Each structure stands twice: as C-alpha cells, then as structure tokens.
Amino acid sequence: MPSAEELDATDPLRAKRQQFHLPPGTIYLDGNSLGPMPLAARERAREVVEQQWAADLITSWNQHAWIDLPETVGEKIAPLLGAGPGQVICCDSISVNLFKLLAAALRLNPGRNRILSQQDNFPTDLYVSQGLSQLLGHENCELVTVAKNEIESALGEDIAVLLLTQVNFRSGYAHDIQRMTELAHAKGILVVWDLAHSAGVMPLELDRWNVDFAVGCGYKYLNGGPGAPAFLYAAKTHQGELHQPIAGWMGHQNPFAFDSEYQASGDIKQFLAGTPPILSMSVLDAALSVYSDIAIDDVREKSLGLADFFALRVAQAPELSSLKLASPLDHDQRGGQLAYEHDHAYAICQALIAEGVIADFRSPNILRFGFSPLYLSYQDIAVATARLGKILATEQFLQPEFNRKNKVT
C-alpha cells in the first residue's frame, strides 16, 4: 500500500482544497452532513447581502437575475446528475419536494395506490409518504415498507411508486439505480430517487437510466451552506402531463401577470411554489462553481480511495478493534461514507470533535465518516485514524463532558 504522502502526491483533485475554508487543525469528515464553506460562497454571500440587496434593492430581481436562480442552480446541478437541460430545479427542501413528486407520481399511475419504500430509509422520506397517505386516505395512498433485501420481490403490479434513497444514511449502502429502476419499470412502477447522500460524490446518469423523478440536498456534498435549498429532477417525458399539488405563484406560467387561475408552467418551473430564499440559494449557486472543472469520476475514485484507506487503517489497528464496520466494502455497494458501530459511538464522536476530527453520530450507535474528496487528503485520513486510535486506547471518551447529549445528535 502506498503511503498517505504518496497517494496525495498523485491526487488529481489535491488543488481543490484551496477553494475551501477549513479551520486550522480540523479534519472534516462530516461533509456528508454539512459541507464546509467554499471561498466562493463567502464572496457571494457578501455580494448578495452587501451589494445586491443593500444597494440594488428590489431591482436585483432583474438586474442580478434572482428570478432565474432556481433554474440557474438547477442547471449547474444537472451535469452532476447526468441530466440534460430543463429537468433540474432548485427549490424548497427535500421533504417538500418529495411531497410534490409523490403526489404527482401517484396521479400518473392511476389504479395503484402504493408507495414502496425501505424500512430503514431516511425517516423524512417515510414521514412525507405517511403524511400524504393521511391526507389522501389509504385507499389512494398507502406506504409499504420492506427490508432492503425484500424490495425486489415486493415490486408488484400493486405498486405505483418506488421511493428509495440511493445511499443509506446510516450504513452507506448504495443501491444500483439503473437496475432497480429497470425492475420497477418492468412492473409499471414509477421511481423517485432520493439522492441526499449521492449528489456531488457519486457518478449519476439519471437520463440514461430512465429515472422518472429524483430529489437531493444542497448542503451535504454540494457544500451549499446550512439548510441550503434542495433540488428536484423530473424527466422531460413526464413534465407535460403531471400535476404537482403545491401550486404556488412561482410555478405559474406567468407569475407576474397575477392571473386568478393557476396555469402551471409547462416546464420544470411548475415545481416551484413560493418565493425562493435568495441568500441561501445564491450561496449554493456559488458553491457549485467548485465542480465546474472536475470530473465526477475522479471525485468518486478518490472518495473510495480515502474510505478504503480509512477502513484499512482501522482494520490494522488493534486499539480500533472494538469498532464494527457497518458499511459494505464492495465499491459497487457503497456511497461516500463509512459507518462503524460502537456502544459508545456518541461519546467517541464528541471526543473526536474535541480532537479536531469532525464526524457524525447517528442514533443509536453509529459513528459516520464522510469522505468528500474535494478538501480531504490521505494524510488527513492518517491523522484522523491515529486520533481515533488514541481516543479508544486511552478511553478518554468516557469523560463526562463527552457524554452530555446535544439537541442535534
């Protein structure tokens, strides 16, 4: 195995780190929860607040094209998804976008009422389905959840929509989107993919894979800032015939005519609802510039490389033997993160943060590490695993300060 230094020396993405601010001494393995700040994001935040808003005021809607931002940002995300133009838009949150898409997809598949999903899908995907079911009645919308290995056999002609998250938020297991989409389509099922932990770190080919709909997140691997708006993909083939239920004015074909009858925009803009949060969306727009000159295949290759390097270090260190890997090591079956189980996962996570290594805890016992290749080096991984080893060897995580629960864990 080459050394961390050797791996870094040949890393085609190593210069990307200069485009980010990371606090000195911090190794940030939590980009899959909140990406760090690209320098371009800081500049844009200043520009939008201190120039566009402060000086140009309301005229900025035209002058600085605020009105186009949902599309502008959507088109910047599209290449990362393998999506041609006019199919991706930035708006609202994943939860709100899932609500729109699930309602629209059910309507496109009349005579069927079931949404099939995975028991351990990210909860908001299940909650939104449950909320829609309660609104429409079980006879019109029913959520069915099964274990991961039961999904294929559950794809029957009673299912209207298959709703899956590509990369599981706990285990990091990655579905084969192409294969699952094909299996679903063969049974007349529409697919909605949640790409929260995929976009920006996994190569995606939504058009080529004939995906119907997808949603994803702006604040994880896309580094768009805390609570950055989400995105939504709707294949062109569906855009002419669907009805998304949150018919806000920004989705109207001519919002500034102020007609009293809703006429949905005929294109991807029909998924817009209210006025978008311009500051947050502008910052995401700027953050995406980091991706403008790199290949997503390089990103994926390095992400796997970093994770493999991490897993190897853990496997080789006797003091880390109490960490139990909960993610697949097979490259075809994993996203950009690794999960380890440990009874003291929460306290270890807090102790790591105190040592400058930022990871995630996921209830009840998961330590989650995200390998975002834009700002991480192999030497970072070497240092992080060494610090983790020290924490476990000395049991410093048992100190009371690391065992006080925070609101967000």
Added chain:
Amino acid sequence: MPSAEELDATDPLRAKRQQFHLPPGTIYLDGNSLGPMPLAARERAREVVEQQWAADLITSWNQHAWIDLPETVGEKIAPLLGAGPGQVICCDSISVNLFKLLAAALRLNPGRNRILSQQDNFPTDLYVSQGLSQLLGHENCELVTVAKNEIESALGEDIAVLLLTQVNFRSGYAHDIQRMTELAHAKGILVVWDLAHSAGVMPLELDRWNVDFAVGCGYKYLNGGPGAPAFLYAAKTHQGELHQPIAGWMGHQNPFAFDSEYQASGDIKQFLAGTPPILSMSVLDAALSVYSDIAIDDVREKSLGLADFFALRVAQAPELSSLKLASPLDHDQRGGQLAYEHDHAYAICQALIAEGVIADFRSPNILRFGFSPLYLSYQDIAVATARLGKILATEQFLQPEFNRKNKVT
C-alpha cells in the same frame, strides 16, 4: 399642515433609520415588496457564513442553536402579531404554509368542503387553494371566490375556511380582521389570514381576535432579505387536534431519534417540514431586532402619516392629476401602501427608479408606494412627490428606455 421638516422633528421613530443601509440618494418606497437591509442583518450574514459555518461547521446546529431558529424567529415575530408564545413559527414560504394550513383547516371542519376567498386576493393564495382542490377532488375541497363586497353574504354554513389577505396587494384595502373573523366563526367557519402586507406595519391582535390560522412574509416590512422564510401562526387551541400534510422530519416530536413512524410534535413545531435555510433565516432573525424597542402603534401612526402626506402632495399638484388614487384614504380601511392608476404606470415606475425613487409596478396599470416608517422621513416623501411631479410634467417616462419590460414587473 406642518412642513416635512416639522413632521420629521417630532417623529419618535426618526432614529431608526440609522439601523438601515440605504444607498445614498435613494428614496425607498418599496419596502412592501422587499425591505432594505438592516445593518444587523449584514453583521449576522457575515457571522453565520464566516464564523458559524466556516469555523464551527456542523457543531453550529447546537453551538449556535441553528436547530431552534424556526422557533426563535417565530417568537420574535409573535409580539408583532399579538400572539402569545408557542403559536408562531418561521418556515418555508407563504405558499407552502398556506397549503399546510388549508389542508389542516379543511380536516378540522368535516362535512364542509369550501374555501371562500376574494377574487382579487394575491394569486398564490388562490393558486394554492386550486392545487389543493385538484389533489383532493372538488367534493373534498372547492375554492369559491367572490368580490370584496360579497364576502359577508357568502359566509354560509357550506363554507369550511375563509381565506383572506388582510391588506390587498394592489389596492392597499385592509380588512377588519376582528370583524370578519367573528362573522366567520358565527357560521362555524375557520379563518386563515394572509398577513403578507400587514406584519410589521399594522397593529395585529391575533390572539384577542380569536384568529385560527395565519401566514405572513419575512421579506417585506420585516426586512428579512430577499425571499426570507415565511411565518405561520396556529392558535394553541387547534394545535393538539390537527394534521398538517407535509410531514417532514423537522416536525417530528423527536427528529433525531430517526423513528420510522411519523409522530407529529405536539406543539407549533409540527408545522416544520424539511431542514430550514439557515442563512436566510438567521438574517431575518437579526433584522427583527430593529423592532425590539419600538411600539407597533407608533409604526402604524407614522405609516399613515407618511401616506397621508404623500396623498396630499399628489392631490395638490396639478401635474399629478393624471394619477388616480386606487386606495381608500380612510385609515380604518387601508394598509401601509397607496396605489395609483395610470396608463403609463410601468414606464413611470421605471423613470422614478432612474431618479432614485423606488416604487413598484403591479400589472396592468398600478403604481404602488409602500410607507415603511422605520427608514422613511417626511422629507423623503416631499422629494419623492416632487420627482414624480417632474417626471409627469416633462413626460420623460415616454422615453423608450423606460418602456422595456423586465422579467419581474
């Protein structure tokens, strides 16, 4: 009539202007469309981006209480609405919040299917109702719209929900919320008030008036920045029994337990859906500090004073006789803005902007002026009406440059 100078000298709010940035030479009569930047907002934007995000990263959800922001901001808005604690939350957009509330309100009033609204309500209110109707079927949800003077007689026992905007976006006409709510309740109708053009400029007493539900806007009189998140009011009395349909994880009673079954938070947080846009919401939070030491009655009194002064100047100037007032002058019937009709309203608005007076055009022929008393002086109004007079006297608005339509008008 006292002079502008005399009126400014006794203005109890005159020092507030120092808390805002306004471009030199600009008179901003468009605060009812996008409020200008409070200095505190600029500071907070820098702090959230350059310190909280950049340096403290994911730990900010706890360390800087990002997770509490929807409630924190809600509680700062509450006093401006006359709302006791635990009833206002900041989230999403007006459109999305109306969708949640209308669906919940219909369910609270079983056996009735009609939403009654006003023909010239702001379009998104009508669109959201139409979208909900299409989703649920007309037998479960039907929008009925009538003219303003027909609302009272339409309040029958077939109506489930009365949905009105207090201050009309075009005319500035203001409904008497207390009276309309009483009339609606007498017929067993629930009310949803849209306070987009009210919050921050009109004294409101939602609790005392027994209002059921309300929504409002963060970016107009509250000066929260472009597309700032909206707010939502739900009376405590309804919180225990309702179901809002967009059941996202932030509305769960324990989001970080990652349960697979949605259990709505028992309080106002049940209206949250996805992860909030922290940058935009933080800036709104800071902007609200402007209101911390002033009385909303003083705000209202000065807003009316500024508008009256404006209307008097227009009425007395022969060169302004082609402007036709389209707003009521009666204080009890008007919000914070004045509308004037003119065949060349669009071009006049553009010519005014070129002269440093920023107003709004609303299709087809309305010039709209907002009188936000926190940063406007009577001398501003004197200058604005003088510039308006010059533009009309010289017909400079006929120049081609003022007649090219923008995307947002």
